[in-house]
Amino acid sequence: MNTNEIRNKFLTFFEKKSHVIWPSDSLVPQNDPTILFTGAGMNQFKDMFLGKGNLPFKRATTCQKCLRTGDIDNVGKTASHHTFFEMLGNFSFGDYFKKETIEWAWEFLVQELGMPENRLSVSVYKDDQESYEIWDRHIGIPRSNIYQYGEKDNFWPANAPLLGPNGPCGPCSEIFFDQGEKVGCGTKGCDPACDCDRFVEIWNLVFTQYNRTEGGKLVPLPHKNVDTGMGLERMARVMQGVQTNFDIDIFRPIIKSLEEIAHIKYNGQSEHAILMRRIADHVKACVFCISDGVLPGNEGRGYVERRLLRRAIRDGTQLGIKDCFLYKLVPIVGNVMQEYYPDIKQRRENIARVVKSEEEKFHETLELGTARLKEWMDTLQKNQQKVLSGQEAFKLYDTYGFPLDMTELILSEKGFTVDKDGFENELKKQRIQARTSSQMTGQVFDTGPLSRIKELSKGTEFLGYQADACEAKIIALIQGDQLVEVVTVGEEVTVVLDRTPFYGESGGQVGDTGILELNGNQVKITDTKKNNDFILHIGKVIKGDIRKEGLVHAKIDIQRRNSIRKNHSATHILHFALRKVIGQHAEQSGSLVTQDRLRFDFHHFSGLTQEEIIRIEDIVNEMILKNEPVVVKELSIHEARNAGAIALFGEKYGDLVRMVAIGDFSKELCGGTHVNHSGEIGLLRIIGESSVAAGIRRIEAMTGTATLNRDREKERLVNEMCSALNTSEDKLIAKTQDLLSELKNLQKELHKVKQKEISGKVDSFVENAKVVSGVKIITRKLEDATADDLRKTADRLMKSAKDMAIILGTAQNGRVTIIAALSPALVKCGLHAGNISKEIAKVVGGGGGGRPDMAQAGGQWPEKLDEALSFATELLREKILAGVSLSAE
Incomplete structure (x- = not known):
């Protein structure tokens, strides 16, 4: 079966x-x-x-x-x-x-x-x-x-x-x-x-x-x-x-594909079999996470997903798979799960793109980890040590994805070992943290004020699709985590009503604002949230007081709501235009709809060209100008899917859904508020396009009067620029290019003058250097210098004497830059410019590091640069006199 x-x-x-x-x-x-x-x-x-x-x-x-x-x-x-x-x-x-x-x-x-x-x-x-x-x-x-x-x-x-x-x-x-x-176990008394x-x-x-x-x-x-x-x-x-869960029908095809990719036969309890089972499990988990809207990241759910993906990739490397491979398993998961989870198969291309992008990033990280391990081995060799610390081995594991046995193998080739106990201690700490973050973080059941409210009411009836005001009964008043009977003027409060026209933030649409009023007493609502079946009105009493069980007149800010409606309907048309221009894979990944603008996240793996942006804008505005009707229907999920409605990543839909259709081109499942005809949107302008995550792009846009106001502001800026540059609008670009060219020439001349001035100071720097045990110590501040100026000056100084330690600093735009340079003889004695620069940078509120012979550091306290240079002089003096060997960290 x-x-x-x-x-x-x-x-x-x-x-x-x-x-x-x-x-x-x-x-x-x-x-x-x-x-x-x-x-x-x-x-x-x-x-x-x-x-x-x-x-x-x-x-x-x-x-x-x-x-x-x-x-x-x-x-x-x-x-x-x-x-x-x-x-x-x-x-x-x-x-x-x-x-x-x-x-x-x-x-x-x-x-x-x-x-x-x-x-x-x-x-x-x-x-x-x-x-x-x-x-x-x-x-x-x-x-x-x-x-x-x-x-x-x-x-x-x-x-x-x-x-x-x-x-x-x-x-x-x-x-x-x-x-x-x-x-x-075979024991006679074995039981469950x-x-x-x-x-x-x-x-x-x-x-x-x-x-x-x-x-x-x-x-x-x-x-x-x-x-x-x-x-x-x-x-x-x-x-x-069968003997294991991994031998059942929904796992066998995944493992069979792994056999073909790795050129290894799956065989029971071998180490390879364990790795293959874990890969099959983890890739399935990640496919379903991505399908439910979770993307790999550095915190929360995204971090859990990223770790699962990286564990699977590491297991693949242990099987000898060098290239990206997990994304090839996504269609297999989609096929075996399609009967009950058809969305997986329908979205397999987008899910595979996310997985492949994460694989590519992780392979880059593995290369960085290899380079980091080589640095640590060089340091061990220089210090005549043989054991890599457990903390460093764990960093390779946690940050760069190196399993311990891979680290041990690389180390053994050079005659080194690893502190396994230290590694296990770090791993144990992480496991405790991961177990805590992945399990329940509070009581199993809610015990806050909302839990008590649920004993009084089954929820808030939403009337906002048809009305912008209504009479309502106050169910509860919440302050902090307490239910209260009365709230007086000046106090903040969350009001729960039995019915409301206020839309609670959900589906990307922000919550409404407005007024609750009773006999002259008023609460100004600044935000509205939704929690399960309750709509929470968040605000402040601005007149009189509000009492529980009272009746209020609830009225939204209709002008703000109208702007939000325009932007929400615009996101649906934008979604249609994106899929038409760049492909059906451009599904919505998230959105934010406010009164000022809209933000729309979608699946795509490269930035949009200017031509694509213009084409998308044109299609959207063409649909707006057609003034298509916006029709809302409640249908069964089956009927909506048959009608061609788009269901969004990560959303849960019951048997009855709300389908919003704009003309005959856009059909989406949506619980938000919308215009009645597309023409009400007015005009849409795309004002930004960027990347927000692996395989996810973001468009920001404006509609209606916000677009007009933005264009007027840009026109004002252009007029001011023309006036400042004493030119006309049609000649503004040419005038700007002339000025930039002139500025570039002046900067070149200034740089030459500065270099000549610095060159003139090199001899005086050497003459006035402090000498400690035959080593010349130079610590100087250069005014208005760049990091490149500091490096070139250090290079010139190095050529003027055999044994020299140099610290140069400058302050520009509220930041400090420090360059440390040491002659070869000092490096051979054990001094390390990277460590020295790091110590000095602490004085100016920063850090840094680099090579043993030359390193750069920075800081955020320019006022302490002189103090840092004085500290540098003493630090170098002590190290040279003591003859203490500094080791790279």
Whole structure:
């Protein structure tokens, strides 16, 4: 039974049990600061578990995309660990409980999947007698196949009774498949608690029946919930009778492609097999991350994704793959996952471009790492040392992507070793940090003011598509993290209403501003945010006071909203024009729509030419001038896709979506506000185009009166320039070119004069040099000099004496530049210009470094340059007198 069949059977089975099949949440959870990535099926139903949700059902079933990196070091090494995986689940929100859950689980496994009963075992929490008796008396499992474990293994969250966190929790019952005595440790008493892989955990049934309070007290919940999770890959492994998750149908094609790329046969538990499994896992994780809008970066989710990609690239180098290869696996992932995730295949070219760009960057980084390692080996050799520090080895690993064995191999070729203990200590610190950042960062369930508001209301009704003002009831007033009853004049407040015309920031469109008013009392709203089903009005009381439960007249700034609407509709037309001019791959990656301008990010791997920009502008304005109608329809997601609507990267869509169509050329799924006809936009001008990330470009543009005001401002500047240069507009370019040419000639003459002046000072510098142990020390400040002037002066000075130490400094435009130069004899004695310049730069608030014979440094405190030069004189004097060998860092 292939993976798609298992997935479909599961969802269909529970649909017949009156469950709603609900779409997977994005890997990027919305409005949930407690997790970096979606890691479980229950994440999107937190409010439903607390009885505060708005979803119109009490039973749901999902196949949830999940990403976890807490056990990343086990990926590829074990049969079951993944970073990305799919979690099948069925959920009850205060509806059915243990008996039905256990009955249906058994029915699905035995009757639907045909699994042999004698191969199934279960575990229950040691104090959960109710579950034990259901398995024993009702299902009829032999007691020898029912295991009772403690809160570490059979409670959710693990160890919750003893350690917390506070909040909903409960016992769980796990179902295991026995692969037989020939698999695993072979011990006679082996049971599901053993880590030997004989027993595969295939389903976890969580019964949320308690609320843990302070002191570890478990208070029964008034509404009991069910949350189950079945790892799809593990179930496929069992159903397909293979030894590991990586041998199932959705991994075999990826590994087969890897075999062809690496020219290596995949073979069980070999080191090559571990690397190939890890590559297959990581590339799949990254493909789904990119599809959900996460791009490689240096922080947060982007950093996790970048590390996964780089681990896979490093593994490829260990397999002997020298060129970019991961991007070639993207279409394979798209093919094997297309039935349930068609967007992956549709966007495979864009995803592959992002992956390849990251690969190319990382290969450059590896070259830099090789150069850095060579510098460190040179230093070790010079200092007659043999061991590279663990910190330096870890920097090669963390920054440049060198696995430890690669570093050891390169070092061994030159007779060096590495401090492995030091490396492991640094690696342990990083693992703790990574595990913390990839898991929950707060309570499992929200405990802030919004959580309490959800007990009072199911959300805010948005009226802003049809109205710009309405009467509304105040549900809550929030100050900081507290709910308050009254807010007085001058105080800031967040107001939650039962209905509103204010648009909460989402989909790239900024939130509305305006006024809330009641009997002369006023709150000026400066921003509006959206949190799940609530719209938050953020502002300040400017007259009187505002009380909870009061009625207010809510009115948006309609002029500002109209400008925002024009820019939002313009982004849709711009999207159409981009795809027409540079190709269908130019999909939206992000946007920002304000009243002043619009920003549109799209997939493309090179800057737009001026001709392309003009062509895009022309198409957009042509569509605007046609005054096409803007039609908004609510459709099923299936109907919208059949109509040709574009769904955006990283967005989650339910069964019912809002399609915005402009004429017959632009159709997008969008929740924002728009004009009624394209002609209302007026005019669009592109004012900027740039790169924002690997394979992502950004266009900035203006519409309507903002465009007119910008053109008038540019016309004013041109007139001022003409007046200042005493010329006419048609001769402005020629006049400017003449002046620049004249300026260039004057600069050349000035440079000659300056060089002559400096040359004249060289002899006096040498004559007035301080002499220490036969070495001439020159520390001088040169006025109005460039770094090039300092270097040339140092070169001339070096030719005038055999043993010389030179420090030259200058200050220009609020910055200090310092050049340090040493004669060959001093370098041979162990002095290092790079280290010396770095020490001196500290005095002027900077840093630097370079070669042993000449180095450059800089700083940001020009007023301390004289102090730095005095320090330089003493530093050189001490080093020369002491004869201490300075080693390069």
